[in-house]
Amino acid sequence: MRTVAIVGATGAVGAEFGRVLERRRFPADRYVLLASRRSAGTSVEWLGRRETVRELTAELLRGVDLALFSAGASISREYAPAAAAAGTLVVDNSSAFRMDSGVPLVVPEVNPQAADAHRGIIANPNCSTIIMAVPLWPLHRANRVRRVVVSTYQAVSGAGARAMEELRTQTADVLAGRPPRREVFAHPCAFNVFSHNSAVGPDGLNLEETKLVAETRRIFDDPEFAVAPTCMRVPVLRAHLENLTIEFSRPIDEHAVREILAAAPGVCVVDDRAANHFPMPIEASGRDEVLVGRIRSDPTIPERRGIQLTCCGDQLLKGAALNAVQIAELVLARR
Amino acid sequence: MRTVAIVGATGAVGAEFGRVLERRRFPADRYVLLASRRSAGTSVEWLGRRETVRELTAELLRGVDLALFSAGASISREYAPAAAAAGTLVVDNSSAFRMDSGVPLVVPEVNPQAADAHRGIIANPNCSTIIMAVPLWPLHRANRVRRVVVSTYQAVSGAGARAMEELRTQTADVLAGRPPRREVFAHPCAFNVFSHNSAVGPDGLNLEETKLVAETRRIFDDPEFAVAPTCMRVPVLRAHLENLTIEFSRPIDEHAVREILAAAPGVCVVDDRAANHFPMPIEASGRDEVLVGRIRSDPTIPERRGIQLTCCGDQLLKGAALNAVQIAELVLARR
Numbered sequence: 001m002r003t004v005a006i007v008g009a010t011g012a013v014g015a016e017f018g019r020v021l022e023r024r025r026f027p028a029d030r031y032v033l034l035a036s037r038r039s040a041g042t043s044v045e046w047l048g049r050r051e052t053v054r055e056l057t058a059e060l061l062r063g064v065d066l067a068l069f070s071a072g073a074s075i076s077r078e079y080a081p082a083a084a085a086a087g088t089l090v091v092d093n094s095s096a097f098r099m100d101s102g103v104p105l106v107v108p109e110v111n112p113q114a115a116d117a118h119r120g121i122i123a124n125p126n127c128s129t130i131i132m133a134v135p136l137w138p139l140h141r142a143n144r145v146r147r148v149v150v151s152t153y154q155a156v157s158g159a160g161a162r163a164m165e166e167l168r169t170q171t172a173d174v175l176a177g178r179p180p181r182r183e184v185f186a187h188p189c190a191f192n193v194f195s196h197n198s199a200v201g202p203d204g205l206n207l208e209e210t211k212l213v214a215e216t217r218r219i220f221d222d223p224e225f226a227v228a229p230t231c232m233r234v235p236v237l238r239a240h241l242e243n244l245t246i247e248f249s250r251p252i253d254e255h256a257v258r259e260i261l262a263a264a265p266g267v268c269v270v271d272d273r274a275a276n277h278f279p280m281p282i283e284a285s286g287r288d289e290v291l292v293g294r295i296r297s298d299p300t301i302p303e304r305r306g307i308q309l310t311c312c313g314d315q316l317l318k319g320a321a322l323n324a325v326q327i328a329e330l331v332l333a334r335r
Numbered sequence: 336m337r338t339v340a341i342v343g344a345t346g347a348v349g350a351e352f353g354r355v356l357e358r359r360r361f362p363a364d365r366y367v368l369l370a371s372r373r374s375a376g377t378s379v380e381w382l383g384r385r386e387t388v389r390e391l392t393a394e395l396l397r398g399v400d401l402a403l404f405s406a407g408a409s410i411s412r413e414y415a416p417a418a419a420a421a422g423t424l425v426v427d428n429s430s431a432f433r434m435d436s437g438v439p440l441v442v443p444e445v446n447p448q449a450a451d452a453h454r455g456i457i458a459n460p461n462c463s464t465i466i467m468a469v470p471l472w473p474l475h476r477a478n479r480v481r482r483v484v485v486s487t488y489q490a491v492s493g494a495g496a497r498a499m500e501e502l503r504t505q506t507a508d509v510l511a512g513r514p515p516r517r518e519v520f521a522h523p524c525a526f527n528v529f530s531h532n533s534a535v536g537p538d539g540l541n542l543e544e545t546k547l548v549a550e551t552r553r554i555f556d557d558p559e560f561a562v563a564p565t566c567m568r569v570p571v572l573r574a575h576l577e578n579l580t581i582e583f584s585r586p587i588d589e590h591a592v593r594e595i596l597a598a599a600p601g602v603c604v605v606d607d608r609a610a611n612h613f614p615m616p617i618e619a620s621g622r623d624e625v626l627v628g629r630i631r632s633d634p635t636i637p638e639r640r641g642i643q644l645t646c647c648g649d650q651l652l653k654g655a656a657l658n659a660v661q662i663a664e665l666v667l668a669r670r
Binding site for chain 2: 236
């Protein structure tokens with residue numbers, strides 16, 4: 001890759017792209033840092049240097065070999081198709097193309113082969129979907145999953161850098177006895193929990209839940225895969241936690257689950273009952289792996305076909321920047 | 336009731352007892368405020384006056400008509416049986432007698448008749464159990480529940496006033512860039528989520544989860560009632576939120592559920608999809624009712640027998656002090 005463009009370089013995910021690319025020694029000669037007009041001109045830390053972010057234009061994407069987009073769905077819809085048509089490989093972290101049958105939706109640990117069919121754009125799944133898919137897929141391969149009930153405990157970082165700042169500011173406000181100021185979220189996030197801040201459809205599911213169902217089906221290539229989701233925000237900065245209750249097709253015990261997960265790529269089992277040490281956002285933050293623990297049988301599912309577990313992953317890393325970079329690496333490796 | 340003793344008057348629940356009794360104009364002539372030796376001598380606000388808390392002794396319980404215990408299971412085990420034998424009605428908020436077949440376990444909205452069989456002690460259920468039982472019971476009566484999957488988002492108040500202070504102190508520490516100090520919880524609670532801080536048994540369930548299963552069965556008088564729980568702590572001060580996925584025996588739709596809950600005692604439906612306004616800890620705090628919302632069909636349960644919903648209740652009120660006072664009122668009314 002000679003030239004790599006970062007679209008949305010001033011955002012929470014944009015900042016992670018730099019750290020992930022540097023840490024993984026991504027083979028790029030040159031980076032072009034781009035953002036919307038609002039953020040253009042900002043200086044950011046990039047691979048150890050201060051760099052000025054330029055305003056995104058179609059011209060600046062010309063000749064770019066790889067573009068990592070994370071600037072919202074409307075920016076992706078406006079700029080990604082033309083860039084892809086001109087020969088740029090686009091890995092898009094927005095929701096713009098995730099349900100487009102002509103665009104692969106890829107978690108490298110799950111469906112790397114799907115990337116081969118790309119026509120210039122590959123979509124990065126939603127954060128809560130990726131974090132569930134990484135541990136669920138090896139289990140599904142070993143013993144077909146019939147149904148998953150999932151409750152999420154989602155960090156505010158999924159709503160961007162301003163949401164992270166809002167959690168900090170609101171928390172300080174509440175501690176000082178001031179009313180919490182709201183800008184990003186309709187409800188206070190400090191010392192609170194609320195149903196995910198996306199629109200609720202006529203079926204009662206919010207958009208985050210709809211994505212979790214539909215994207216998992218696409219990634220697993222199983223249009224009937226049954227997920228019953230509840231997505232919530234919690235006062236956590238950057239890692240999502242998810243409780244899964246899994247009904248398998250055949251009997252399975254917790255030891256088999258632990259063995260499968262211990263050998264699974266991208267997973268780290270954290271399951272120490274004696275020490276009460278299980279996956280936690282503060283420990284998943286900054287880590288590439290999805291932490292998995294609280295693995296136990298669910299005796300309310302008959303025939304020993306039930307397992308409950310908790311997983312937790314960094315929303316900005318495996319949930320966004322890392323998975324996107326892994327997709328680019330995958331395409332490079334398969335060329 | 337001439338004389339009412341509060342055992343554990345300096346705790347988080349103790350303070351709520353005063354406010355609940357005053358607000359409900361509980362018919363007491365005199366209050367005796369008691370606590371362990373460690374807290375004796377402390378002055379507390381009680382019905383608008385400063386009162387000094389005395390050290391709990393068996394002598395001070397003599398002649399007391401009603402004793403509300405909330406000072407931990409070992410204090411209850413030591414003092415409650417003798418007090419009950421001497422004619423005091425004990426309502427015990429600890430876990431000491433909850434699974435004792437000679438002690439009724441009561442949620443007044445669910446099984447008030449069970450209180451009649453008391454022999455001096457009535458147990459107040461665990462907070463997460465009460466908050467689930469209040470909305471679940473009227474649904475179970477209308478259409479037998481086969482199984483509930485529940486994920487909790489529990490406030491730190493369940494671990495006492497010191498845990499609430501720890502959340503505030505740790506949060507200020509993290510905001511100031513200091514390492515969070517831990518005293519009550521093994522793991523940091525600021526900007527974090529962790530599996531409930533109770534011991535984990537060989538079945539993989541922690542004690543909070545075991546209580547949620549066993550106590551619900553006792554309260555519902557259904558030894559087979561199937562609950563698959565995951566109990567977590569979140570950085571919230573005093574209200575528990577719980578996501579329920581409910582499998583019924585017969586088809587049910589969300590409108591029927593909403594109607595049943597709108598008419599249910601102790602429940603307030605908060606379910607505004609257009610405004611994305613659903614139950615939240617900051618709104619449940621200080622309220623007597625359990626808030627219920629996010630009511631929707633779960634299409635992954637066959638034959639339209641599935642419903643998902645979220646409930647949220649004040650851990651110190653309906654989860655503790657209020658339910659205990661309601662039990663006392665119930666016994667008075669049925670005398």
